[in-house]
Amino acid sequence: MPQRHTKQRSAIEHIFSRIEGPLSPNEVLERAHEEIPNLGIATVYRALNDMVDEETLRRVDLPGQSSRYERADLKHHHHFHCTKCDRVFDLDGCLLKHDLGLPKGFVVKEHDITLTGSCPDCKG
Amino acid sequence: MPQRHTKQRSAIEHIFSRIEGPLSPNEVLERAHEEIPNLGIATVYRALNDMVDEETLRRVDLPGQSSRYERADLKHHHHFHCTKCDRVFDLDGCLLKHDLGLPKGFVVKEHDITLTGSCPDCKG
């Protein structure tokens, strides 16, 4: 329940203060290594999970890939995954239809949309 | 490249001829066990992958869950995941906006949409 101030936790938080794009746990680890060379991956996972719980971060699940994490304070948006260069782009605005026409009784709390294709750099 | 007729492969194909909903590899294994008691999970994975390659099946990736598989001949649709009972419902029609307003150069090949919330049976 408490929340201690540790340098590893700060380092991980700091990474997301500079970076917007969704990062994988390993990418977080690599970046944090610059500051804390012997940081363990388990600590990264723990920090990420905690931060998701406290809604500092949001989990980004792209089809067929393992989880990435992005700041929770970003404006609502969706993602574009380029299958050629494997990069993920943030897309402004919501791409969901307004009139969903769901059957009675379904209550939507969240939605995920991922577009897949090729980005401007990988046209073809 | 060739494609042999084996009873295990037929059994797996037969399951999907009766069932529409997305099934996990383990669910496929369980159902197939009724017909082929000593079927191995590896064979299920191989069959599912082959069937995805030949476009008999489609992989369904819901956020935070492992892959499920559904028939590829189903009309384009999306999925609703109830977080209470954990069931997955097919939703008719496409829920993507028509005017995506993407930056120039992005070419969309596919899109995935998952709605999350509670279903009629789990209202609350």
Next chain:
DNA sequence: GAAAAGATGCTTATGAATATCAAGAAACAG
């Protein structure tokens, strides 16, 4: 049928994510 080409099933390997636990570091009391 018998040989050749593949598929199966078991076991082992890989990769992501979590659990375990001793040792280290913050918070707290004095």
Next chain:
DNA sequence: CTGTTTCTTGATATTCATAAGCATCTTTTC
């Protein structure tokens, strides 16, 4: 400050989903 308590860390082991390796068994082909 300094000791005590309690949480966090890091290394390792574990779990789970999936793929790979390989000897054996089945289809296909002749």
